[in-house]
Amino acid sequence: MLRRLFLISACAASLMAQEAVKPLVVVLIGPPGSGKTTQAQFLNRKYSLPIIGVEDLRSKAGAKLNPALKARIQAADPSKGFVIDGYPSTRAEADYLNALVKELKLPAPVVIQLDVPDDVVRKRMEGKEKPEAFEKRLAAYHAEMDMLRQSYPSADIWSIIGTRSIKEVSQTIVSLVQDRQQ
Numbered sequence: 001m002l003r004r005l006f007l008i009s010a011c012a013a014s015l016m017a018q019e020a021v022k023p024l025v026v027v028l029i030g031p032p033g034s035g036k037t038t039q040a041q042f043l044n045r046k047y048s049l050p051i052i053g054v055e056d057l058r059s060k061a062g063a064k065l066n067p068a069l070k071a072r073i074q075a076a077d078p079s080k081g082f083v084i085d086g087y088p089s090t091r092a093e094a095d096y097l098n099a100l101v102k103e104l105k106l107p108a109p110v111v112i113q114l115d116v117p118d119d120v121v122r123k124r125m126e127g128k129e130k131p132e133a134f135e136k137r138l139a140a141y142h143a144e145m146d147m148l149r150q151s152y153p154s155a156d157i158w159s160i161i162g163t164r165s166i167k168e169v170s171q172t173i174v175s176l177v178q179d180r181q182q
Helices: 002-019 036-047 055-075 091-103 118-125 131-151 166-181
Strands: 024-029 051-053 081-085 110-115 157-161
Touching: 024 036, 024 131, 024 166, 036 051, 036 081, 036 110, 036 166, 051 055, 055 091, 091 131, 110 166, 118 131, 157 166
Parallel strands: 024 081, 024 110, 051 081, 110 157
Antiparallel strands: none
């Protein structure tokens, strides 16, 4: 009887621990070709976090991007959190995201920059995109990074060397996320 009660208590404690996991909001930033989508997919598999990709929303929603983003997040059930790829890219978007996570009673985002030199992303994107279009996207990314550094204190942007293997980058992200979850 005592052993049965212990097992029931252990199961209940395990369930409570699972429920106590904090929601997680991860913002992946980096130049085109840095591996953001790959890492978003990894986080989706590891933590069951929905991926909020914004590139398609940008083209469809135009000036109504923020309401479209909010609707997409709410449809994905943000109670566990989410991974966002391709947003924010302006100070107004960063401010909106910060206000939105507060409104949804979620923790401040973990902002992870995949740091990959321009020459490496150029090689990675070779043949996938016209060079002129890629250079325009790369210049926009560098301008966005300047804005993001102003929007998020430097301690809130975790820079990861993105030229390592996919597995090494993923393991580093897991370490950062686990530290933030405690």
